[in-house]
Amino acid sequence: MSLVSLKFALFLLAAVIGYYRIPKKWQWVWLLLFSYVYYASAGLRIVPFLLFSTGVSYLAGRMMDRIKNSQTEKKLKQKRKRFVLLLMLLLDFGMLAVIKYTNFTLANMNRLFDLQLSFQAFLLPLGISFYTFQSAGYIIDVYWEKYEAEKNPFRFALFVSFFPQILQGPIGRFDRLARQLYEEHEFNWPRMERSLQLILWGFFKKMVIADNAARVVGEVFWGNNYQKYSGTTILVAVLGYSIQLYGDFSGGMDVVKGAASLFGIELDENFKRPFFAVSIADFWHRWHITLGTWMKDYVFYPLSLSKTMLRFGKFARKLLGKNLGRALPICLANIIVFFIVGVWHGANWKYIAYGLYNGLLIGFSGLMTPTARKWKSAWHIPAKSTVWHLFQIFRTFLLVNISWYFDRADNLTHAFALMQKTVTDFHFSDFRDGTLMLKGVSQIGPRLYNIVLFGCLLLFIVSFYQEKGVRIGEVLRAKPAVIRFLVYLLLLYALPAFGTLSSSGGGFIYAQF
């Protein structure tokens, strides 16, 4: 059931009406019921995967709590808890690995060893990458004794399956999300308006900006189509992919956050104006934030603070001197983390390249920080220089767009071919003579470009003021009703008038991970 469908709108309406009509103590049960109906609507065959992940993480929590409260000596407790942690994480991630990476592994083994291993027909359960990470985070938190394990299996099942976020996140944390899910919520009109405002803005980003930009992107990136287009057109398509991906994912997040907020539940932020980032590290603090923080908390810090890495750090400091030796283990941890980020995106070498590209850039940037500081000081660049700030934003935007080649291309070979053509077949004249209009391709023309550009301009203005700390939604809600509803009607009118549905019928890019 796509978020961009009448079916979902009616489903959400029924869920909200019932939620505030039934006795408040049953609200969480109502949400659990609707969450499972929502997930099952995508196919009953995928429900067991959700149940498995829920069961594994619930049992892990209960077992670790039991060990913690037992009368055993401390060292033995720790040993047992670690055993449960590793076993349950292995089960949780094992399921994800088998489903997602078996065929990728077989294909590479066939190629490497000249084998004829046959492929398995796995169905990829929707949202599996998101709810696996969410439940794994819970297991690790309980192991760290950050909080007590949830005793009620049905309540815990709601934490893993809450329907607005199950398909594409944000990846929630038990200590922030669960309490809200189980609390009783009063109907509150201002919150409803804020939620609907967010949903409407999300639809605008998705249907008017992302799905229109997708037409150009899809045409240029389709198979070997790039061969008939110039490097300039490919560059425009890559910029279009920036717009498409951001509009699609952040628009989807607005709809998800708005939908959750209708029930009084505030989900974590997943985007914070990523194209204002001043470095790749900063970009990842603003883009898919919950994946970044998950990686930082559960992989990056544990890995960097592990005894092996600390020993390596000591060795590196002796060998390479204090600064380089201190930075090297951190760079290595970053590269490992982003390798995992790449793998998380999918079983394809292009995603691994995408992850490593980001990891290497962040690692290199970390190594260069002291040098960059010296250069800035030598060239008398003030810390708060606007020109420098704009240069950093532009540089980051450029580097991010290079990463999209890996992300959007069919495979690694395709990505490099596209990059090569961008550089070797670039003509400024294409901007003047209409080449970029992709003449002859149906439904692509000046109107589509104008819609996307106008949508982007509106998005930029909103983002610019948000970056300055202005809460646009609040400002609008403070206006008289006539103005407010006029804006809402205009946005609502824009959806069918200028919007489009992607070829997947309103599907979201990240819902396939």
Added chain:
Amino acid sequence: MKKIIAILEDINPEVDYTTCDTLIDNQILDSFAILSIVAELQEEFDVYVTPMDIKPANFNSAQALWAMVERLKA
């Protein structure tokens, strides 16, 4: 405490560590800097910081860092 300030200044000299108490909240220290500090603390005070210790409350100021070191030493 002086050693803590010296460690921080070595990592980023552009901040007044005697007064700043929003090192994490204002993103003055990123994860790279945090881990550099952790390595120095291990070297200087022989304390081991765990992933559970990595939270804003422990890294927002030189004072908070010192308090964490004292706690870990005990």
